[in-house]
Amino acid sequence: MTCLIKIRSLRENMSANEKKLADFVLENTGLIRDYSSQQLASAVGISQSSVVKFSQKLGYRGYPDLKMAIYESLSHEVTSTTNTAAGGASLRQKNAEELLFGLKQEAIETTVALNSKEKFDQAAGALRRAERVQVFGAGLSGLAARSLAYHLMLTGKAVVNEAEVLVQLAQADGLGKGGVFVVISETGEDSDAVALTQRAKSAGATVIAICRCGTSPVSLLSDIVLEALVDRGQTNLSSLLLAAAQQHLVDILVSRFN
Structure with a gap:
């Protein structure tokens, strides 16, 4: 059952305030991406805590998880609807795309605010001074890793970004004190990421980690940690x-490096 269907089905058994929220969400689904929990509460005329309780119910x-679920629900309706009216389908698609854009913007803004200017300066400075850079990304983080490696190569840096973990392990052993190892991991707990970080650290390299906010094996081993803050939800949009x-953190590093 999608989020919007769930709201419709539960509405009759909701309290007066919950019905106000449900009606506002159902009638203004495409606008939810622009509302914080406080703004939504003000628009409906209830307390912020009521919005949180509504989400939990x-x-x-x-509330962030509810926003992501609303996006998924919109996407489902766009792809599964039997309504062939081009105008209606186009509008739903636009709403889903706008909500996704809003969620991405919110994740990026929160992440940037979480990391100090000093952290970015330290990471960019370490990369600038490095005799050699090795970059590893686990899973979806591999895309950001390849992007960073490519841009560093363009500056003339000696960069290693192998897909094969065994090759990465051998390369990490030779990094030395003049080298920098950059590990990008979703959880900071991936076994390959942990093993490579340990090897690079043992070799004397400076370790820069870009991973999810919170303590993890990778963050504990690293010299500089840039954290990404995204709520762990029940939705596959989290990753x-x-x-x-x-x-975006990689893009900031590249801009500061240049």
């Missing part, structure tokens, strides 16, 4: 939003 950890946030 629907089975979500909080997509984290990848977008990590890519």
Whole structure:
């Protein structure tokens, strides 16, 4: 059952305030991406805590998870609808795309605010001074890793970005004190990412980690940690939003490096 269907089906058994929220969401689905929990509460005329409780009653950890679920629900309706009216389908598609854009923007803005200017300066400075750079990305984070490696190569840096983990392990052993190892991981707990970080650290290299906010094996081993903050939800959009946030951190590093 999608989020919007769930709201429609549960509406009759909701309290007065919950019905106000449900009606506002159902009638203004495409606008939800622009509303914080406080703004939504003000628009409906209820308290912010009521918005949080409403989200939890629907089975979500909080309001950010509800927003992501609404996007998924919109996407489902666009792809599964039997309504062939081109205008209606086009509008729903536009709403879904706008909500996704809003969620990405929110993830990026939160992530940037989480990391200090000093952190970015330290990471960019380490890359600038490095005699050699090795970059590894696990899973979806591999896209950001390849982007960083490519841009560093364009500056003339000696960069290693192998897909094969065994090759990466051998390369990490030779990094030395003049080298920098950049590890980009969604969780900071991926076994390959941890093993490579340990090897690079043992070789004397400076380690820069770009991973999800919070303590992890990779972050504990690293000298400089840039964190991406995306709510762990029940939706598969979480990984997509984290990848977008990590890519933005890479873009900032590249801009500061140049």
